[in-house]
Amino acid sequence: MMSPSLFAPALPPIETVRTGPLMRRLDCGALAIVEQMPVEAVNLSLWVNAGSAIEPDAINGMAHFLEHMVFKGSDRLALGEFERRIEACGAVTNAATSQDYTQFYLTAAPRDFAALAPLQFDVALRPQLPESEFQRERHVVLEEIRRSHDNPRRRTFQAVMELAFANLPYRRPVLGPESTIAALEVQQMRDFHATHYRPSSVTAVAVGNLPPEALFETLESGLAEVWASDRPESPDRPAAVWPTLVPEVPFDRIERREIVDPSLQQARLVMLWRVPGMQDLRETYPLDVLAAVLGHGRTSRLVRDLREERRLVSKISATNLTYRTQGTFYIAVHCDPEHLATVESLLVEHIQHIGSEPVSVAEVDRVRARVANGFVFGNETPANRASLYGYYQTLVGNLDAALRYPDAVRCLEPEDLQQAAQQYLNPEAYGLVVLRPNA
Secondary structure, three states: OOOHHHHOOOOOOHHHOOOOOEEEEOOOOOEEEEEEOOOOOEEEEEEEOOOHHHOOHHHOOHHHHHHHHHHHOEOOOOOOHHHHHHHHOOOEEEEEEOOOOEEEEEEEOHHHHHHHHHHHHHHHHOEOOOHHHHHHHHHHHHHHHHHHHOOHHHHHHHHHHHHHOOOOHHHOOOOOOHHHHHHOOHHHHHHHHHHHOOHHHEEEEEEEOOOHHHHHHHHHHHHHHHOOOOOOOOOOOOOOOOOOOOOOOOOOOOEEEEEEOOOOOOEEEEEEEEEEOHHHHHHHHHHHHHHHHHHOOOOOHHHHHHHHHOOOEEEEEEEEEEOOOEEEEEEEEEEOHHHHHHHHHHHHHHHHHHHHOOOOHHHHHHHHHHHHHHHHHOOOOHHHHHHHHHHHHHHOOOOHHHHHHHHHHHOOOHHHHHHHHHHHOOOOOOEEEEEEOOO
């Protein structure tokens, strides 16, 4: 059973916390989150609630393709002008697309932030999307897809996703298939942007060494200007709604996929289970810690046993990968092909053991401190902190999860981990992906 301390009284409303993030719904309809940090930089992290999971199959890859295209200029910024103005100030910008969101980010000196942030809003939210650049960038995206096919790590991951999710769109590649990208038309991209890049789908986060009100003012004025002639209540521009996705049932037997990949030097083995996603956030905490117990660092169980002592594997790790609707807990191994059967058997033994016997208090203390501290240490820069707030607000709908995570993990007891292992990591029913270097 989960520790009662996880259900402690709620934190005060965000805006009453003296230190930490402040949140405000802007007049345009977008959500703004700001925090002052004593670091001489400011990060803008713009989150759009539109990743590849929202795409129909016919346009799979559109969200990522659009991420490329927003940097091709806007009505106010000619092609290349955005980058020139950013680089002239020594600032940096980039973007990323996942299954659950698209993120644009900009880091600048505090003195430049008010001038540069509106440029990021302009290219992301008011891109021109010209036909000529669409055709040129299509070749870039297609080449990125081809390179991904040449990457053993990406090929392995794609095989794992296709087994982990039989129906959910997480099984599809974020980049999309070549055939789909080759057939897309620019008007489809314009329609996708108009539908999903709406104020109600946007969270703008600014973290750095400026007063909170100054940060709010920059976000408010910049976004108001972008949407000045396109109000969210406009009847012909309805807000996008994230599709209703239903988690898939756990494996009820061992499901195997074997692939011959002559490019490999060693075999790859991935053992996986379907587990809760961000919609069941409390259930993910013990799984995060179990992943650390099993496969994070040289003192973790699997690394110590299979790599350090038995020397059966060259690499082994455990991951609790969490998407919005569902996640997958998996153990990934590199080993010689002749050791595959032995490694699988030993992994099953470890999973049986962690479900039948509680993890020792000493091990729990060490691992939960490592997981909680890793979370804290990994969010010490404006960019890290802005991404943290944007991620949780976009996927969960509030900041409590981001603020509570370290304490939630530190409150876990051995019984919580054992229950999670028993409930979600069935040693007799799992997915198994094996890639062999030869038949």
